[in-house]
Amino acid sequence: xxxxxxxxxxxxxxxxxxxxxxxxxxxxxxxxxxxxxxxxxxxxxxxxxxxxxxxxxxxxxxxxxxxxxxxxxxxxxxxxxxxxxxxxxxxxxxxxxxxxxxxxxxxxxxxxx
Amino acid sequence: xxxxxxxxxxxxxxxxxxxxxxxxxxxxxxxxxxxxxxxxxxxxxxxxxxxxxxxxxxxxxxxxxxxxxxxxxxxxxxxxxxxxxxxxxxxxxxxxxxxxxxxxxxxxxxxxx
Numbered sequence: 165x166x167x168x169x170x171x172x173x174x175x176x177x178x179x180x181x182x183x184x185x186x187x188x189x190x191x192x193x194x195x196x197x198x199x200x201x202x203x204x205x206x207x208x209x210x211x212x213x214x215x216x217x218x219x220x221x222x223x224x225x226x227x228x229x230x231x232x233x234x235x236x237x238x239x240x241x242x243x244x245x246x247x248x249x250x251x252x253x254x255x256x257x258x259x260x261x262x263x264x265x266x267x268x269x270x271x272x273x274x275x276x277x
Numbered sequence: 278x279x280x281x282x283x284x285x286x287x288x289x290x291x292x293x294x295x296x297x298x299x300x301x302x303x304x305x306x307x308x309x310x311x312x313x314x315x316x317x318x319x320x321x322x323x324x325x326x327x328x329x330x331x332x333x334x335x336x337x338x339x340x341x342x343x344x345x346x347x348x349x350x351x352x353x354x355x356x357x358x359x360x361x362x363x364x365x366x367x368x369x370x371x372x373x374x375x376x377x378x379x380x381x382x383x384x385x386x387x388x389x390x
Contacts, residue, residue, distance in 0.1 A: 173317075197376045209320075209367070211378035255319065263375050264335060265310075269319035 166191045168258050170268035177246055178276050185241045185271045187256030193217075196260035198239045200230065203253040203270070215239065243273075251275045280304075281382035283368050289388045296355040298385050300368030306380075307373050309351035311335075311343065314365040314384070326351055327373065358389045 167190040177183045189198065200212040213223060215232050223230045227244045243250050256268040284299035300309065310325040312335075322335030324343040332343050340362060344352040351370075355362055365386050369379040 170319075199378075201381075207365075207367075207384045209369070209379075209381040211380075214376070214378060216376075259376050264322060264325075265375070265379075266322075266336075267312075267320040269317060 166258055166260055166262065166266045168256050168266050168268035170254075170256055170271050172271045173269070174272045174274070176274040176276060179248055180245050182242060182244050183246055183273065183275075185243075185254050185256075185273065187239045187241065187268060189237050189239065189256070189258045191258060191260045193260040196258060198232065199257040199259075199265075200239075200241050201255045201257065201267075203255065205252070209255065212241075246275045248275050248277055281368055281370055281380050283366075283382040283385050285385050286383065287386050287388075289390065290355075290358050291390050292359060294355075294358050294389075296358045296387065296389075298353040298355075298366055298368075298387070300351045300353070300370075300382055301349055302351075302368075302370040302380070303349065304370060304372075304380065305348065306370035307348070308371045308375060308377075308379075309345065310369040310371075310379065311341075311351065311353045312367045312369065313337070314367055320367065323353065325375075358387075360389050363387060363389045 169188045196217045198215045201209045203209045229242045231240045253270045255270045281302045311323040312320045326345045342354045367384045368382040371377045371379045
């Protein structure tokens with residue numbers, strides 16, 4: 165069965181520090197997709213990235229970067245030089261052949277000024 | 278600007294009442310989803326729909342039903358609300374296939390007394 169584990173329930177860092185949010189997944193399929201979503205205090209989840217299982221290249225988008233490692237079944241998310249606006253709940257998610265999205269429980273990130 | 282709207286931001290109902298949560302999207306998306314979000318449990322998929330009049334059960338459909346009479350509208354129905362259905366309900370939509378990014382509404386916080 166599929167599973168997504170975000171072991172960090174809550175993280176607090178001081179502004180400008182780097183922070184990494186961990187995501188570990190389980191699936192028996194060889195074809196699957198991984199996602200990260202951000203939920204700011206307003207409540208609406210916002211899509212950040214999608215990765216398919218055949219593309220292990222790391223991705224960088226501004227201060228955000230993602231490290232996909234199939235060998236450890238992980239898809240970690242790093243924010244460099246964090247800002248207060250990065251404070252949110254971040255969800256990692258997985259879709260495999262079942263075609264149903266499974267979300268992790270989320271990591272609440274506090275960026276302290 | 279693309280939008281998913283939900284009929285109420287906050288709703289208070291009594292045990293046993295029939296409750297309708299409405300979701301409307303203006304992006305002509307085929308796929309629509311209903312989730313509930315609870316502290317410590319993340320997002321869990323209740324029902325989803327690939328097209329008008331189609332519906333598929335998610336991971337926790339018990340106690341809920343849905344209706345999709347028009348492409349833009351997806352309704353979640355609590356036939357007889359119970360206190361354990363107090364939660365945040367999130368609606369989302371996407372283009373097919375299901376691995377595409379989902380666009381979320383702001384959520385309805387439902388309290389059942």
